[in-house]
Amino acid sequence: MDFPFPILLATRDVVVINKPAGLAVHPGPRTPRSLEDHLPALALSGFIPVAAHRLDRDTSGCLAVARSRRGAKWLSAAFSGGGAEKLYWATLTALPATDSGMIDAPLAKVSTAAAGWRMIVDAGGRKARTGWQILDQTTKLVAFRPETGRTHQIRVHAAHIGCPIAGDPVYGDGVGPMRLHAQSLAITLPDGSRLAVSCDPPADWPSAPGPESR
Numbered sequence: 035m036d037f038p039f040p041i042l043l044a045t046r047d048v049v050v051i052n053k054p055a056g057l058a059v060h061p062g063p064r065t066p067r068s069l070e071d072h073l074p075a076l077a078l079s080g081f082i083p084v085a086a087h088r089l090d091r092d093t094s095g096c097l098a099v100a101r102s103r104r105g106a107k108w109l110s111a112a113f114s115g116g117g118a119e120k121l122y123w124a125t126l127t128a129l130p131a132t133d134s135g136m137i138d139a140p141l142a143k144v145s146t147a148a149a150g151w152r153m154i155v156d157a158g159g160r161k162a163r164t165g166w167q168i169l170d171q172t173t174k175l176v177a178f179r180p181e182t183g184r185t186h187q188i189r190v191h192a193a194h195i196g197c198p199i200a201g202d203p204v205y206g207d208g209v210g211p212m213r214l215h216a217q218s219l220a221i222t223l224p225d226g227s228r229l230a231v232s233c234d235p236p237a238d239w240p241s242a243p244g245p246e247s248r
Contacts, residue, residue: 095216
């Protein structure tokens with residue numbers, strides 16, 4: 035198999051990879067090269083593997099890929115029906131005042147000719163909830179558990195509470211690489227089986243906390 039990125043789990047129907055930061059999941063005007071270029075290497079039959087969800091270009095970590103039509107159906111049901119549990123780690127530019135909490139702030143998409151599009155907190159937007167817990171005070175490392183899956187949800191919510199993600203080019207200072215990592219992913223499939231994987235942040239991140247924090 036000529037696949038260039040770490041494979042965390044592989045079955046006949048589902049693959050979970052560790053996506054590197056800097057690689058878009060899908061091609062676009064500014065990202066003609068993307069993860070999609072590499073997914074055919076994961077194929078077992080005539081089905082071309084597809085990403086079951088997305089991570090922002092500058093977010094690294096666990097990404098689920100459907101390897102069959104059955105896998106695509108299973109993963110779609112899991113991600114749309116609450117069967118996917120996601121945990122992210124992020125380094126923030128400032129820490130919240132308390133050790134943990136829940137951000138409940140609906141999100142909407144706005145667009146202007148000058149600045150392009152972005153997500154904002156808006157009372158008329160779609161429901162968005164993100165739990166958070168401080169993992170390390172010194173490195174400002176925080177765990178985020180999104181209960182919903184809105185675009186840029188963690189990034190906007192972190193900025194909303196006055197603690198933008200370090201390096202975020204849209205909602206933060208944009209200084210250095212963006213420090214957001216999909217640390218673990220657990221998926222409950224229709225047959226009741228559960229797939230669970232995790233992966234460490236890139237090597238240039240500050241030291242990670244011990245296993246008890248995961």
